[in-house]
Amino acid sequence: MTWGQGLRGAVAAVAVVTCLAWHTSHAQDVATTAPSGAANVGPQPSSAQPAMLDPCVVALSEHRPGTCIPALTPIQIELAEPLSSRTSVTGQTFGLALVSPIVVGGNQLIAAGTTGQGEVVHAKKTGVGVGGELVLAARFLQIGEKRLRLRSMHLNGAGRDQQGLAFAVGVAVGFPALFVRGKHIDVPAGAFADAKTAEPFWVDVPADAAEKPAEPRSIEKVVTKEGVSNVP
Amino acid sequence: MFRKTAISLALAASTLTSPVLAADKSDAPAAPIAIPAPPAGKGQVVFFRPGGMGFAVGCSVNEKGQKVSSLGAGRYFVMVTEPGRHEFTVKSEAKDVLALEVEADETQYATCRIKMGIMVGRPDLAPSTEADFRKNNKLKLVDADDMGPGEGALRPDQLAAALAASAPAPAAAAAPAEAPAAAN
Numbered sequence: 001m002t003w004g005q006g007l008r009g010a011v012a013a014v015a016v017v018t019c020l021a022w023h024t025s026h027a028q029d030v031a032t033t034a035p036s037g038a039a040n041v042g043p044q045p046s047s048a049q050p051a052m053l054d055p056c057v058v059a060l061s062e063h064r065p066g067t068c069i070p071a072l073t074p075i076q077i078e079l080a081e082p083l084s085s086r087t088s089v090t091g092q093t094f095g096l097a098l099v100s101p102i103v104v105g106g107n108q109l110i111a112a113g114t115t116g117q118g119e120v121v122h123a124k125k126t127g128v129g130v131g132g133e134l135v136l137a138a139r140f141l142q143i144g145e146k147r148l149r150l151r152s153m154h155l156n157g158a159g160r161d162q163q164g165l166a167f168a169v170g171v172a173v174g175f176p177a178l179f180v181r182g183k184h185i186d187v188p189a190g191a192f193a194d195a196k197t198a199e200p201f202w203v204d205v206p207a208d209a210a211e212k213p214a215e216p217r218s219i220e221k222v223v224t225k226e227g228v229s230n231v232p
Numbered sequence: 233m234f235r236k237t238a239i240s241l242a243l244a245a246s247t248l249t250s251p252v253l254a255a256d257k258s259d260a261p262a263a264p265i266a267i268p269a270p271p272a273g274k275g276q277v278v279f280f281r282p283g284g285m286g287f288a289v290g291c292s293v294n295e296k297g298q299k300v301s302s303l304g305a306g307r308y309f310v311m312v313t314e315p316g317r318h319e320f321t322v323k324s325e326a327k328d329v330l331a332l333e334v335e336a337d338e339t340q341y342a343t344c345r346i347k348m349g350i351m352v353g354r355p356d357l358a359p360s361t362e363a364d365f366r367k368n369n370k371l372k373l374v375d376a377d378d379m380g381p382g383e384g385a386l387r388p389d390q391l392a393a394a395l396a397a398s399a400p401a402p403a404a405a406a407a408p409a410e411a412p413a414a415a416n
Contacts, residue, residue, distance in 0.1 A: 090331060121317060121331050121332065121333045122329075122330060122331035122332065124329075124330075124357070127354075127356060130345055130347045130356050130358070131358075131360050133359060134331070135330075135331060135332060135333065135359050137333040151334050151335050152338060166415050
């Protein structure tokens with residue numbers, strides 16, 4: 001090994017370590033500047049996941065131009081189809097779309113309207129006096145060939161109970177009380193729900209550099225993350 | 233005759249005064265129930281059962297065929313578990329299943345209701361919210377004897393330890409936020 005080869009190896013090692021340190025410090029910055037809704041989620045869920053390479057760290061070490069979307073970035077999605085405890089079944093998938101673009105450091109990385117998929121985790125029809133149940137989970141956004149995994153979708157619910165009515169009918173006329181049902185839970189197409197990104201996601205080219213961004217929908221919440229800058 | 237009248241008066245007096253005493257008792261502001269944050273990388277589900285109809289019917293929460301905990305009327309328990317899909321069951325004359333997607337570092341809520349059955353009330357598990365849980369501020373933690381043998385339900389001493397461990401967390405979390413500012 002010549003002196004030149006040794007020097008080049010040392011420079012490369014220092015560069016990789018610097019990139020790792022930069023990414024770690026920025027992840028902490030993002031965590032501290034995240035909206036209050038994301039404040040109580042604690043550290044990134046990496047400990048619950050099998051050990052895998054962080055795509056952002058890999059991209060940074062390869063000096064690829066682009067920007068990282070940190071894990072647990074809050075987003076808002078809308079359902080592309082109606083769901084109901086009356087008709088939905090456990091395990092059924094449904095379409096969803098991003099309501100507002102994902103913006104990091106002033107750059108729009110993923111356009112509003114990007115589609116993805118969710119899953120009905122639990123669906124149950126109404127019972128005697130009790131309402132229907134529906135538990136939904138957002139699974140991913142399809143971004144070109146890649147999938148951005150999602151988590152923490154908040155749109156669960158149970159339909160209104162009619163226990164009081166069922167009990168009253170039971171006391172008054174007996175058996176027919178078994179036909180008093182609770183209310184179903186119906187989620188119309190276009191209903192908004194909150195979710196989060198489940199993993200760090202590297203975007204090679206900002207979406208607004210490739211195409212005109214879609215206008216954000218008429219809602220107040222626009223996701224921004226200060227403190228994350230582009231990689232030159 | 234006099235004895236009957238005295239007994240009637242005593243009964244009437246007790247009937248009239250007991251709601252007053254109960255009201256005095258209920259007016260005392262109940263401290264909000266503290267729920268600790270789940271351990272890093274784990275999720276947790278808070279199961280609760282408000283009082284009301286069917287208080288005598290049991291609601292024993294099971295997962296994978298093992299009892300996690302009983303859930304009497306007016307009780308709650310916290311189950312710490314791995315993230316992912318979980319199926320919980322309760323059973324009396326009919327079986328009810330609730331599937332939840334447990335997320336890492338987050339808390340979810342589920343409630344047990346007793347619905348009408350043919351012979352006896354049927355427990356029914358349903359997804360719920362923290363707001364609904366907070367409405368029932370007189371819930372008590374399930375006794376340790378009624379938990380298990382399935383894993384996950386935090387015993388009273390474990391819950392106290394988790395609360396003690398998570399109490400200084402906000403101060404510790406605030407420190408890194410100030411560090412970069414100080415560095416700048």
